[in-house]
Amino acid sequence: MRFVQGGYHVKSTQNDYIQLATSMFKTGILGYGGGPSVIPLIRHDAVMRYDWLNDDEFGETLAIANALPGPIATKMAAYLGYKLKGVRGAIVSVLAHILPSCIAMIALLSAINYLSGSKVVAGMIAGVSPVIAVMLGLMAYEFAQKAYKGLGKWLGLSFFLLALILLEVVQLHPAIVIVLFLAYGTIHYRAIAKVKRKQDKEGETS
Template sequence: MMSATQPALFWSFLRIGLLGFGGGPAMIPLIRAEVVTRHGWVDDEEFADILAIGNTLPGPIATKIPGYIGYRVGGITGCANAVLAIILPMILAMILLLGLLDHYRDVDWIHGMGQGVIPVVMIMMAQLAWDFWHKSRLSLGAMTTMVMMIVSGSFIYWLGIHPGLVVGALLAAALLRPTASGKGVS
């Protein structure tokens, strides 16, 4: 792509990084508005595919989608440009807020704010778990989902196996699983 695209990539993803409160999932509609509606770098179908692949890969969605779109639009430079633009506001905000928190950590109301965030995060995690349950139940069925939850939980919590190994084993099992034609994925 032309080098003129690099500033557009940077400013588009910087704008998303500045306005995308609520983390990666909250940024997805903003990313779509920029890359599909405003610039036409991808169409809706391609964006849906990018989102699906991004959700299956480990790591934050807020950097995977910009990284891929940046690469697609502007090559390796575009990838670095888009990722830097989307994380720059987060990095600066974290430095500023952690500096303020460190300076005022002994103030009672600051301490109370920290304690007040815990129940909110707990509810957000519960919502995420519910969403995963719902998606898994729809694609695998309730019984298979329940068995996988119990077996995975047993390996992780009772046997002390690292969650990454459990996820890796499940991915390997899915790849080796016979398909309808009787052959595994090749």
């Protein structure tokens, strides 16, 4: 069963808070390396495991989170919590996500000098980095497939090259690039919807 809360359709279950807190706590523990490394973990739970969002909604939410200031993962956690349980859910979600980091910082503060020069820790970091790269690569590939289906081969490739030039050559801020592409997407799909409505009307009159 679904009900509407805050303008969104969400699942009505008694375990929403537990699932939300467990998922965000897990991503806070396993998401080593900052926001980008956490996104595939959040996507797995939000899209594939609990069905809080579909892939399109997740992509749109991720784009908006990138455009806004602050840590990406924390903004995603807040959005998911708000979508499921409103303001209270957002608070629970964010607290569950940042709690592991807070505990780890407090527990390891006294040993930071030792850990920074430890060969064991350096080896752990070297082992985790390829896993994060593969996870991000898989997520990027899946989004590229959706762009290919929605825009076509050549237009999708052109936008990829344009984004690469703006980010790496022009060195435009990522938030500006995201806003530009969001603006184009809004105009593009509104134009398509307008043409489709016109064609439907012509079909009805003929």
